[in-house]
Amino acid sequence: MITPLLAGLSILTLLWLSWRYAWWRPATPWNRPRVLMYHMVCCHRPGTRFNKLRVPPDEFRKQVSWLRRKEFTFLHASELLATSPPMPAVCLTFDDGYRDNLLEADRILAEFEGKATLYLVTEREGSWSSKKKAHHPDDELASEPKLSDEEVRELLATGRWELGGHTTTHANLSKISTEDARREILAARQDFAERFGVIPPTFAYPFGIYEPRHCRMAEEAGYLAAVTVEPGVMGSPPLSPYEIPRVKISGKEGMPGFVLRMRGGKRGLSK
Ligand SMILES: [Zn+2]
Numbered sequence: 685m686i687t688p689l690l691a692g693l694s695i696l697t698l699l700w701l702s703w704r705y706a707w708w709r710p711a712t713p714w715n716r717p718r719v720l721m722y723h724m725v726c727c728h729r730p731g732t733r734f735n736k737l738r739v740p741p742d743e744f745r746k747q748v749s750w751l752r753r754k755e756f757t758f759l760h761a762s763e764l765l766a767t768s769p770p771m772p773a774v775c776l777t778f779d780d781g782y783r784d785n786l787l788e789a790d791r792i793l794a795e796f797e798g799k800a801t802l803y804l805v806t807e808r809e810g811s812w813s814s815k816k817k818a819h820h821p822d823d824e825l826a827s828e829p830k831l832s833d834e835e836v837r838e839l840l841a842t843g844r845w846e847l848g849g850h851t852t853t854h855a856n857l858s859k860i861s862t863e864d865a866r867r868e869i870l871a872a873r874q875d876f877a878e879r880f881g882v883i884p885p886t887f888a889y890p891f892g893i894y895e896p897r898h899c900r901m902a903e904e905a906g907y908l909a910a911v912t913v914e915p916g917v918m919g920s921p922p923l924s925p926y927e928i929p930r931v932k933i934s935g936k937e938g939m940p941g942f943v944l945r946m947r948g949g950k951r952g953l954s955k
Pocket of ligand 1: 779890
């Protein structure tokens, strides 16, 4: 016989799971592209803070395989605003420029004929991610191996990768002068043209920190669109092309978490 205490605990657990995963929520319509946000594809480092930014390669393989099986069209970020991409569609984005994007993510994308957009920081060596607040504030990420320019060229040569701007120094745009912010946003367009022979069509705000004036700067710089770290599924068409939300992919969730995020853009009600 179930005791009242046990019954109470079961109900509480069910309520907690419902709140945490919001599994009962209907899926956001599948005619709206899912823009996924990744950083690294590598094994976890025990005892470190940022394992949620590290999606293990076998998990990433399962995710891309699922997308292929469900017949998602893979888009580059520059294609998000195209009039009518075949649906359902997905745009994989990788922020910052970690070396494992070439060593791990690319071979999995090749296997499933996927493609991705790389929001590349121009100056990747040194402590570029160490002095800002928000999601990568310390040396743990600064010391992760980054792509060299030669490796970026290797990625581009596959035809699977598109470059996007992510500022020169991974600047917190709200903490620097207007003039510096404008330069940080604009510089990648000329810099990438010189280094890689391509002009990045879209932009990602470092740390997802931005204000309306930064959206205008991205537009004035010539970017077609910009992505944020606001969790969610973009509108079709998006409310603002310079505030495209993304679906955060956590390295700490298995396939059920991934599928829930694909359905509604978030794992639960808020994240
Ligand atoms: Zn970043």
